[in-house]
Amino acid sequence: MISPSKLIKLEDLLQPSLVAALDRLDLMSRKMLQGRMQGERRSRRRGQGMDFADFRPYAAGDDLRFVDWNIYGRLDRLFLKMFLEEEDLGLVIAIDGSASMDTGDPNKFDVARRIAMALTYVGLVNQHRVTLALLKDGRADRLSGMRGRRRAADAANWLIGQKAAGTTGFDGACRSLASARLGRGVVIVISDYLLREGYESGLRALAARGWDVFALQILSPEEMDPRKNNQNLDVRLVDLENKGEVEITLTGAVVREHQRRLETFNAALRETCMKLGVRQMTISSAVDYQKFLVETLRKEGLLK
Amino acid sequence: MTLLTPIFGLITALIVVPLLLLLYMLKLRRERRDISSTLLWTSHTKDLRANSLFQRLRLSPLFVLQCLLLLMLAAALTQPILKEWSRPSGRVVFLIDQSASMQTRDAPDSRTRLDEAKRLAIAQVESWQGGGLFAASPPEVMVIAFAQDPSVRIPFSTNLGRIREAIDGIEPTDQITLIAPAVSLARAFSSSQDAQEISQSATQINTLDTSSPTMQLLSDGNISDIATLSLRKGETMSWNRCGNPQTINQGISAAGAERRNDDPTRVSAFVALRNDAATPAKREVQVRNNGTLIASASEPIAIPAASGKGATRVVGAQKLSFTPFALPNSGVLSMSLLPEDAFTTDDRAVIAIQEQRTLRILLAGNDPALESLLNSLSFANVQQISSTDFIKRISADANWTESFDVVVCVDCELQSLTAGRWLIFGKPPAIANLNAFGEQPRQAIRTWKSDHKAMAQSQFSDLVVDRSAAIAPTSDWLALLEGSKGPLIVSGRSANATVIYVTFVPMDSNWPFQRSFVNFTAQAVEFLGALGSAVTSESLEPGAMLRTRIVRGSTNVLIQTPAGDRVAQNLVDGEIVFGPLRNVGVYKVEYVDPLGKQKTRMVAVNLTDASECDIAAAEKLNIPGGELDPKGVGLATLAIWPFIVAASLCLLLLEWFLYHRFGGAT
Numbered sequence: 001m002i003s004p005s006k007l008i009k010l011e012d013l014l015q016p017s018l019v020a021a022l023d024r025l026d027l028m029s030r031k032m033l034q035g036r037m038q039g040e041r042r043s044r045r046r047g048q049g050m051d052f053a054d055f056r057p058y059a060a061g062d063d064l065r066f067v068d069w070n071i072y073g074r075l076d077r078l079f080l081k082m083f084l085e086e087e088d089l090g091l092v093i094a095i096d097g098s099a100s101m102d103t104g105d106p107n108k109f110d111v112a113r114r115i116a117m118a119l120t121y122v123g124l125v126n127q128h129r130v131t132l133a134l135l136k137d138g139r140a141d142r143l144s145g146m147r148g149r150r151r152a153a154d155a156a157n158w159l160i161g162q163k164a165a166g167t168t169g170f171d172g173a174c175r176s177l178a179s180a181r182l183g184r185g186v187v188i189v190i191s192d193y194l195l196r197e198g199y200e201s202g203l204r205a206l207a208a209r210g211w212d213v214f215a216l217q218i219l220s221p222e223e224m225d226p227r228k229n230n231q232n233l234d235v236r237l238v239d240l241e242n243k244g245e246v247e248i249t250l251t252g253a254v255v256r257e258h259q260r261r262l263e264t265f266n267a268a269l270r271e272t273c274m275k276l277g278v279r280q281m282t283i284s285s286a287v288d289y290q291k292f293l294v295e296t297l298r299k300e301g302l303l304k
Numbered sequence: 305m306t307l308l309t310p311i312f313g314l315i316t317a318l319i320v321v322p323l324l325l326l327l328y329m330l331k332l333r334r335e336r337r338d339i340s341s342t343l344l345w346t347s348h349t350k351d352l353r354a355n356s357l358f359q360r361l362r363l364s365p366l367f368v369l370q371c372l373l374l375l376m377l378a379a380a381l382t383q384p385i386l387k388e389w390s391r392p393s394g395r396v397v398f399l400i401d402q403s404a405s406m407q408t409r410d411a412p413d414s415r416t417r418l419d420e421a422k423r424l425a426i427a428q429v430e431s432w433q434g435g436g437l438f439a440a441s442p443p444e445v446m447v448i449a450f451a452q453d454p455s456v457r458i459p460f461s462t463n464l465g466r467i468r469e470a471i472d473g474i475e476p477t478d479q480i481t482l483i484a485p486a487v488s489l490a491r492a493f494s495s496s497q498d499a500q501e502i503s504q505s506a507t508q509i510n511t512l513d514t515s516s517p518t519m520q521l522l523s524d525g526n527i528s529d530i531a532t533l534s535l536r537k538g539e540t541m542s543w544n545r546c547g548n549p550q551t552i553n554q555g556i557s558a559a560g561a562e563r564r565n566d567d568p569t570r571v572s573a574f575v576a577l578r579n580d581a582a583t584p585a586k587r588e589v590q591v592r593n594n595g596t597l598i599a600s601a602s603e604p605i606a607i608p609a610a611s612g613k614g615a616t617r618v619v620g621a622q623k624l625s626f627t628p629f630a631l632p633n634s635g636v637l638s639m640s641l642l643p644e645d646a647f648t649t650d651d652r653a654v655i656a657i658q659e660q661r662t663l664r665i666l667l668a669g670n671d672p673a674l675e676s677l678l679n680s681l682s683f684a685n686v687q688q689i690s691s692t693d694f695i696k697r698i699s700a701d702a703n704w705t706e707s708f709d710v711v712v713c714v715d716c717e718l719q720s721l722t723a724g725r726w727l728i729f730g731k732p733p734a735i736a737n738l739n740a741f742g743e744q745p746r747q748a749i750r751t752w753k754s755d756h757k758a759m760a761q762s763q764f765s766d767l768v769v770d771r772s773a774a775i776a777p778t779s780d781w782l783a784l785l786e787g788s789k790g791p792l793i794v795s796g797r798s799a800n801a802t803v804i805y806v807t808f809v810p811m812d813s814n815w816p817f818q819r820s821f822v823n824f825t826a827q828a829v830e831f832l833g834a835l836g837s838a839v840t841s842e843s844l845e846p847g848a849m850l851r852t853r854i855v856r857g858s859t860n861v862l863i864q865t866p867a868g869d870r871v872a873q874n875l876v877d878g879e880i881v882f883g884p885l886r887n888v889g890v891y892k893v894e895y896v897d898p899l900g901k902q903k904t905r906m907v908a909v910n911l912t913d914a915s916e917c918d919i920a921a922a923e924k925l926n927i928p929g930g931e932l933d934p935k936g937v938g939l940a941t942l943a944i945w946p947f948i949v950a951a952s953l954c955l956l957l958l959e960w961f962l963y964h965r966f967g968g969a970t
Contacts, residue, residue: 103338108340195343196343235337239340240341241340
């Protein structure tokens with residue numbers, strides 16, 4: 001069922017009531033990643049952070065500000081104090097921009113953009129490098145290099161300006177995204193993952209680049225229960241991407257069979273993600289996404 | 305099984321089943337629904353993606369069930385009913401037996417055979433007329449009720465209400481069963497209606513059903529004249545037997561009572577009992593006078609068992625005489641056999657005892673022998689007059705003779721006979737019926753009718769008549785005594801006169817010295833007198849005519865039937881005729897005589913016909929040219945269509961379950 005996107009302004013993407021809650025959140029990555037600029041995130045890189053990490057013998061050229069003079073007084077040898085340096089985190093939010101996302105009630109593409117905007121805001125507020133990407137027709141259209149709260153409007157305008165159409169070309173789009181010089185960090189791929197060409201290759205490409213990949217699957221309520229909101233059981237199902245048609249009668253048995261197949265499909269997705277070291281989560285587009293952001297994603301460890 | 309609306313069901317089946325086929329072959333017009341991906345749906349569908357209007361018919365359990373469902377509903381619309389009778393193609397005549405034996409209560413629920421016959425007839429007509437709006441045109445039905453005399457209750461009609469009303473209105477009678485008149489009546493009505501219809505509408509000749517109607521006989525098969533029944537070519541008759549061939553009966557086969565000659569205040573009564581069973585029976589017998597018990601057997605009377613089979617069968621019989629009892633006034637003696645069995649009509653017999661009185665006899669002429677004899681009769685009051693005076697008197701007053709019960713004339717030259725009852729000796733009256741032509745010489749007796757009441761218990765073989773009148777009576781006169789040269793005693797009617805004419809005077813024969821002279825004279829006087837008001841009334845059989853004379857000038861003549869109905873009667877020439885009598889019991893003739901006195905005369909009617917009292921239903925009806933087998937009783941129509949509809953609903957539930965359990969994939 002088509003429920004076209006209705007987002008036209010920033011308030012539609014990010015409600016003011018949610019902003020206060022998002023201000024308290026930050027991204028978490030399962031990996032200690034090296035950023036390109038000093039940020040607000042600890043990295044494995046020893047440097048100018050606040051948290052002490054270790055000592056090492058002084059070498060010529062070292063910054064004398066980090067010499068531990070107390071040890072020198074006791075041992076008469078120069079040691080340098082090593083700190084965990086706080087670095088920025090790369091956050092890439094990739095949205096499936098194919099026509100298949102422009103379905104459902106609520107619209108999957110709208111929900112994906114709302115979640116993307118909220119996560120972008122969290123990233124910008126915490127001084128991370130945020131990149132938004134639209135996976136579409138084998139390409140990844142990006143809005144890169146955003147940092148700081150001021151860029152939230154840019155991100156919102158970019159998201160509002162996106163239309164879901166065409167095919168995904170998931171493999172190509174992911175490879176395109178992976179090859180971009182976006183540094184390392186967290187990649188959140190929001191899609192329905194109902195991809196005829198498959199998703200494993202694309203996710204593998206992202207994971208291989210060292211990204212902490214989070215695969216967020218959004219399904220509409222109609223996809224989970226095809227008879228929901230439908231009176232007529234005799235339907236001709238039209239695939240929005242390849243225009244393929246399926247004529248079917250949505251009897252109870254057929255719906256149950258479909259749900260069984262969907263469950264199998266999702267299980268395969270989870271298994272693939274686990275194998276690739278990708279975190280995965282499936283939500284309905286009817287989810288209370290504020291609760292989802294504030295509670296669910298914190299439990300999942302994507303936010304803190 | 306009969307289909308009330310076969311055409312309608314067939315048409316429905318021919319429409320809906322192909323329609324279902326068409327619907328299955330037509331592709332469904334499905335609602336378009338855009339979805340994100342058909343990835344998970346492709347393996348579900350078996351529908352073709354071709355854009356053609358039709359698709360190949362694929363047999364599925366649902367399709368088979370739906371076809372079956374439609375066929376069953378179409379079958380239900382044919383309104384099948386299960387019953388014994390098939391729908392006749394032409395017209396139908398119901399011959400419903402209403403005779404006495406049809407009152408036997410051996411039908412289910414202790415109903416009478418007539419009730420069962422009526423129920424069967426109505427059930428048949430209703431089954432033919434069932435089906436409501438879509439039913440085919442029902443056959444025309446005529447109803448004839450018959451016992452001794454048939455009557456058309458309704459001519460050919462298709463009006464169910466009127467037919468049912470006519471059948472319901474058939475009342476039981478106590479008459480014997482004669483089928484030949486009923487069949488003749490049916491033939492007469494069938495042909496007359498055909499002719500009438502043809503003349504009324506020449507354009508409809510081709511559509512008229514002029515074939516012989518089917519006759520449906522509803523009877524127990526105890527039909528007296530069944531052996532004389534012959535069906536004509538094209539006539540068909542079927543028999544629905546009402547009654548049980550095993551039903552047995554004990555009853556009163558004869559009953560009588562009379563005042564004693566030596567003491568008219570006392571009455572002698574006797575009763576004869578019969579037993580149809582193969583085992584002896586014991587029954588109590590009671591005699592009541594106007595409802596009051598006056599005599600009873602001290603213990604149950606044993607009636608022997610019937611013996612033999614078929615034509616040689618002899619029913620058990622027992623006779624019983626009661627000690628004479630006092631009954632000076634009129635009354636109704638009823639004799640009852642207790643306890644009553646399934647056939648109660650012959651368990652009772654009634655005898656009307658008239659008031660004790662003497663006959664007023666006028667003796668005209670001189671005959672010492674007759675004068676002596678008449679004066680010696682205890683029930684007679686004799687007034688004597690010479691023949692000359694008698695002629696003068698009746699010339700002056702023609703009705704004078706009617707004031708006497710019997711007028712006895714000896715050698716009177718009567719130029720005509722006035723109203724009354726006459727016993728005439730000697731010269732013949734000048735009436736045309738006798739055709740007197742002179743005198744006969746001496747002659748002996750050749751034969752006599754010993755079964756006539758006036759001739760009973762008499763021997764005439766020794767009688768020799770020296771001189772007698774020569775007569776050649778018309779055929780409506782009955783010769784009671786035949787001499788060697790012609791009739792010597794005849795009986796008949798002339799105008800309003802009832803006459804027994806003896807062609808000689810006793811003194812011209814040796815008769816006064818014989819006992820037959822006494823017997824004949826007394827019995828003839830009593831017989832003629834009984835026509836007016838007898839000492840004891842004779843008993844009539846159902847079906848007979850009640851015919852009695854009452855005094856001219858009487859008014860308010862009514863007949864009260866045993867059921868209590870009072871029917872006004874017209875007095876014609878001093879006589880009333882009522883009948884044929886339908887039921888047993890006492891019929892009361894009430895009138896006011898010319899003197900203003902209320903008078904009542906009672907006539908008893910009893911069923912004593914042996915064949916009618918043999919109530920065991922016939923096994924077969926043997927008619928010339930073949931046998932009729934009974935179709936049995938107790939059959940009722942059973943509508944099948946509600947069961948088919950119920951089964952269809954179950955099928956619908958099964959189809960619904962399968963549809964939702966397996967969906968379109970099935």
